Amino acid sequence: xxxxxxxxxxxxxxxxxxxxxxxxxxxxxxxxxxxxxxxxxxxxxxxxxxxxxxxxxxxxxxxxxxxxxxxxxxxxxxxxxxxxxxxxxxxxxxxxxxxxxxxxxxxxxxxxxxxxxxxxxxxxx
Amino acid sequence: xxxxxxxxxxxxxxxxxxxxxxxxxxxxxxxxxxxxxxxxxxxxxxxxxxxxxxxxxxxxxxxxxxxxxxxxxxxxxxxxxxxxxxxxxxxxxxxxxxxxxxxxxxxxxxxxxxxxxxxxxxxxxxxxxxxxxxxxxxxxxxxxxxxxxxxxxxxxxxxxxxxxxxxxxxxxxxxxxxxxxxxxxxxxxxxxxxxxxxxxxxxxxxxxxxxxxxxxxxxxxxxxxxxxxxxxxxxxxxxxxxxxxxxxxxxxxxxxxxxxxxxxxxxxxxxxxxxxxxxxxxxxxxxxxxxxxxxxxxxxxxxxxxxxxxxxxxxxxxxxxxxxxxxxxxxxxxxxxxxxxxxxxxxxxxxxxxxxxxxxxxxxxxxxx
Numbered sequence: 001x002x003x004x005x006x007x008x009x010x011x012x013x014x015x016x017x018x019x020x021x022x023x024x025x026x027x028x029x030x031x032x033x034x035x036x037x038x039x040x041x042x043x044x045x046x047x048x049x050x051x052x053x054x055x056x057x058x059x060x061x062x063x064x065x066x067x068x069x070x071x072x073x074x075x076x077x078x079x080x081x082x083x084x085x086x087x088x089x090x091x092x093x094x095x096x097x098x099x100x101x102x103x104x105x106x107x108x109x110x111x112x113x114x115x116x117x118x119x120x121x122x123x124x125x
Numbered sequence: 126x127x128x129x130x131x132x133x134x135x136x137x138x139x140x141x142x143x144x145x146x147x148x149x150x151x152x153x154x155x156x157x158x159x160x161x162x163x164x165x166x167x168x169x170x171x172x173x174x175x176x177x178x179x180x181x182x183x184x185x186x187x188x189x190x191x192x193x194x195x196x197x198x199x200x201x202x203x204x205x206x207x208x209x210x211x212x213x214x215x216x217x218x219x220x221x222x223x224x225x226x227x228x229x230x231x232x233x234x235x236x237x238x239x240x241x242x243x244x245x246x247x248x249x250x251x252x253x254x255x256x257x258x259x260x261x262x263x264x265x266x267x268x269x270x271x272x273x274x275x276x277x278x279x280x281x282x283x284x285x286x287x288x289x290x291x292x293x294x295x296x297x298x299x300x301x302x303x304x305x306x307x308x309x310x311x312x313x314x315x316x317x318x319x320x321x322x323x324x325x326x327x328x329x330x331x332x333x334x335x336x337x338x339x340x341x342x343x344x345x346x347x348x349x350x351x352x353x354x355x356x357x358x359x360x361x362x363x364x365x366x367x368x369x370x371x372x373x374x375x376x377x378x379x380x381x382x383x384x385x386x387x388x389x390x391x392x393x394x395x396x397x398x399x400x401x402x403x404x405x406x407x408x409x410x411x412x413x414x415x416x417x418x419x420x421x422x423x424x425x426x427x428x429x430x431x432x433x434x435x436x437x438x439x440x441x442x443x444x445x446x447x448x449x450x451x452x453x454x455x456x457x458x459x460x461x462x463x464x465x466x467x468x469x470x471x472x473x474x475x476x477x478x479x480x481x482x483x484x485x486x487x488x489x490x491x492x493x494x
Contacts, residue, residue, distance in 0.1 A: 036171070037174045040425050040426055042480075058425070060426050062174060062177075062448065062451065063168065065426070
């Protein structure tokens with residue numbers, strides 16, 4: 001799968017889509033492939049404030065639990081109940097229905113520290 | 126996201142990483158390799174759930190070259206082993222094997238293993254990878270004159286072929302050899318050792334080939350349609366059967382009576398190391414029991430060291446092993462708990478990162494055909 005060019009990526013394999021001051025966050029196709037079968041997603045509490053790099057959600061495979069970090073600071077304003085009900089969405093649609101949470105960002109300029117699709121593709125290859 | 130690929134257990138970390146004679150085959154298959162008991166071993170090839178299902182429904186193959194093989198021989202080898210091991214080795218006929226444990230003086234577990242009578246006065250022991258050196262040292266210190274003990278671990282590439290199709294595959298690949306009965310051992314015409322056992326709850330066999338020939342046999346099984354499986358699936362399969370993993374479920378300060386393995390301790394055979402503790406625990410009933418716990422709700426997969434709480438919220442222990450069962454699609458775990466909390470149907474809670482998930486004590490094993 002190609003990494004969509006309208007997203008930004010963290011070195012720790014989260015992606016972010018910024019629309020106005022709302023950032024949608026998920027994990028990359030590469031990350032879901034590395035994790036294999038996602039069997040559980042722990043979502044953050046609504047209203048929680050996080051800084052860039054804070055562990056914000058947990059994605060678990062049969063073998064391991066992995067922290068998902070906020071790529072950018074903000075307040076959790078929405079979580080995806082669909083991945084709680086069907087964690088395999090993280091595997092089958094990592095850039096779509098498998099998104100994990102949304103943040104109202106504090107400082108949209110932070111996004112410039114994240115990679116674009118070409119840089120991320122180079123990062124994982 | 127934290128990089129995945131953490132080893133299943135870090136309990137036995139040693140500096141020098143050992144390599145299986147089959148490692149090149151795993152790399153070629155794109156396996157994810159991790160350090161396990163000091164060995165660089167495949168944890169998964171494609172998906173733990175797919176590999177697990179292949180063993181339950183068809184046939185899978187595991188590299189178990191990390192496990193140890195000892196040869197014990199001599200006219201009094203059986204009597205000597207009977208003083209070191211819990212089961213009664215004198216009951217084994219030629220070509221038969223048994224699950225048995227080696228205990229310390231306090232009755233705690235050093236290692237669990239399978240012992241086979243491979244010759245009239247020769248025994249073949251298959252021990253855990255993490256314990257090869259410790260087992261050998263313990264045995265060598267106590268060796269009787271006239272008994273020979275040899276560590277043969279580096280000579281063999283070892284594979285476990287497991288699943289309902291395993292016997293048919295063996296017959297197709299080795300038409301001139303006959304698979305031994307359950308727990309039996311035999312030598313193939315080509316000089317390999319075959320033991321009808323496993324760690325999955327399915328029919329299957331462990332196949333020991335001279336190390337240099339290992340990859341050719343591995344490839345032979347794969348060409349017959351057997352699916353390569355890693356240590357991840359091996360762990361979920363064994364835990365569904367409540368088979369203990371040494372280091373998690375078996376510990377130097379826990380006895381086999383506490384672990385629920387009294388069936389494999391022949392107290393009537395006479396003295397053996399650790400027997401006094403077992404006799405006392407058997408007479409009084411153990412105060413602590415390795416207990417099977419199953420989630421009552423969808424929750425974060427249980428893992429070792431997570432706290433276990435009573436229904437009224439008191440911490441009563443921690444998980445020894447835990448996994449999301451691929452067969453049952455629910456959390457399953459084992460924990461040493463005070464005997465009063467080990468009765469079937471007892472309600473418990475498992476704490477994961479501050480959240481409590483309800484669970485109950487169930488009968489072993491978790492998975493029944």
